[in-house]
Amino acid sequence: MTRQMSGAKMVVQALRDQGVDTVFGYPGGAVLPIYDEIFLQNDIRHILVRHEQGAVHAAEGYARSTGKVGVVLVTSGPGATNAVTGLTDALMDSIPLVVLTGQVPTFMIGTDGFQEADTVGITRPCTKHNWLVKDTDALSEVIHQAFHIATAGRPGPVLIDIPKDVQFAAGAYTPPKQARLGHYQPRVKGDIEQITRLVEMIETAERPVFYTGGGVINSGPAASQLLREIVDATGFPITSTLMGLGAYPASGKSWLGMLGMHGLYEANLAMHGCDLMINIGARFDDRITGRIADFSPGSKKAHIDIDPSSINKVIHVDVPIIGDVAHVLEDVLKIWKARGRKVNRDGLEAWWAQIGQWRAKNCLAYKPSDKTIKPQYALERLEALTRGMDRYITTEVGQHQMWAAQFLGFEDPNRWMTSGGLGTMGYGLPASIGVQIAHPEALVINVAGEASWLMNMQEMGTAVQFRAPVKQFILNNERLGMVRQWQELLHGERYSHSWSESLPDFVKLAEAFGCKGICVKDPADLDDAILEMLAYDGPVIFDCLVEKHENCFPMIPSGKPHNEMLLGEAETQGAIDAKGSVLV
């Protein structure tokens, strides 16, 4: 029944049996036997990155845009340590990854051997689980378990450390069906009693709001579908975190826009003033809540989450529902319909009228210019010129990321890949490559800041080598814009090290990488330049020179409640005190 094979062959066989078609990786001494096996087959495509961090972010982009597991293969020591930022990023944003690392042979472990690192020790706090496999007979079963744990319950990255002698030795291969997956089986069905309590609240709430997050996307397309159904059937307003954009369409009539530190005025005030908050797959992150003591003081709160540790972690909730979003929403809808589809019409009408007043503030308004390109304008034009296209967006981290979330509209889940929890500069370029590898025909754009983009710019080599026609849309303000904004508002305009001199000439850089470079600085030329980028069949570095000192509003300063939001330059004077500047 069981087949004998080398550990290295087992790795490839197990990946194949798990349905893996793509691996992002970088070779080295401790994984050469596995690379040998990759060489000898054609089922699994290997994408050679330029840095192991890039491999992990690319796998994240692949995973987030497909709903499948992203797979990474790197060598021991520096290969593994370079992967740590990506692992932490994936853990914070609940992205399922299986990362395979080589390790020195078992008999050398602990001797400070060449390229030895305590990989399971280093990655224990930044993986959902990890293994050091010391026995070839156990290897294939561990790989199958790894895929199970990466995807079951709240998804996350897992890592398998495989010593070189384990790769060489022969052992028995266990196919996925025979693998023991262990006791790790998080519950997916929510408690019916709690769900019924939520339905009762839905029936009477005067000022309800849906507050949704990345958990809806992770739960799969059915969850987004059910979310749309319940939002449209109840007529309740809905807002989302950065991670949840696209679960409910931006064009939907109940859409309030993103909430949080740089979220929309109407979204944040609806959160502050609601009497029923229905949290679906979000986690009350500090970017969302602002000052905890003043967070939505008058509301009853329900929280649907597959991870019990997310419930009551920072905000006490009245109705905790542990389960998978799709399963729970199905039951909520079923019970709500069976009880007669009741909502508080009068209450809702007044609530929407109030929201309308907030909307009228037009909080995303900015001062237009015909001399310099405003970053907001660049994104408005990008949105207009790509609307209706089969489009995926990734971002780096900074002001541009927040503007992208504010000004681009997402109609579907899995179309928006951004580093939310960790805020990792350097995420967007490799992530865009991972997305493009998964969707070769789609339009994949990385909305970038020039500083973030430089952090992993070596990955342009990967894009060119693998003909991934990713568009790098760099909003170049020659500043670490978000840092500069904080220094302006919180640190007395002392701009300590928040600008970059000696930026590369991005057009020449594109040429050096063998792709196309476009530079634009006149607003009048912007549309043509974007169209040129879209028309080009290959990777493009788009250097969009924007206003250097634009600030991103609205903004809730750290430690402030939702209703103390800054809307524009005029309101910033003295708004942030020393206490606020202590917070991140």
Next chain:
Amino acid sequence: MSPLKIKKGSSSHSAYDLRDPNVERLERHTLAVLVDNEAGVLARVIGLFSGRGYNIESLTVAEVDHAGHRSRITVVTTGTPAVIEQIKAQLARVVPVHEVHDLTVEGPSVERELALLKVCGTGEKRVEALRLADIFRANAVDSTLESFVFEITGTPEKIDAFADLMRPLGLQEIARTGVAALARGC
């Protein structure tokens, strides 16, 4: 070995105290965590406590089911009620963790700790040490002409009390196992 300066009550402080001691209403809970007995599992549990800033007052671990590869970790921790709930939820999501029991709230339980105390002295002090050991049902498990090693089992408070009495009588060293605990009844 130089004599220990053990202050009264000091043993109720965590060796890994990472939190602001002035936070509201700290509660002490004894948790029993049943885990797969596999490499690294203790590091996962301890790493969780240090990484998230939780307290460990005492921790014991040993395999309890050889055939089933199961170990039992007993952790005594302190925190606000919300933090205690978080600790339990965080422990429960560690992959090799099977069960988490809060013995402090799940009904009556028994807690025992074992300690070895080395007491050096001669003459009247030596006799007094032996007399007190008898009252506390501590056994002398080793003896020289100038020293005893006493073994005592009991609640942490009982061990604290015994150690306090031994201090003026020549307490030199103390080794404590940390708490082992079980729920009462079936």
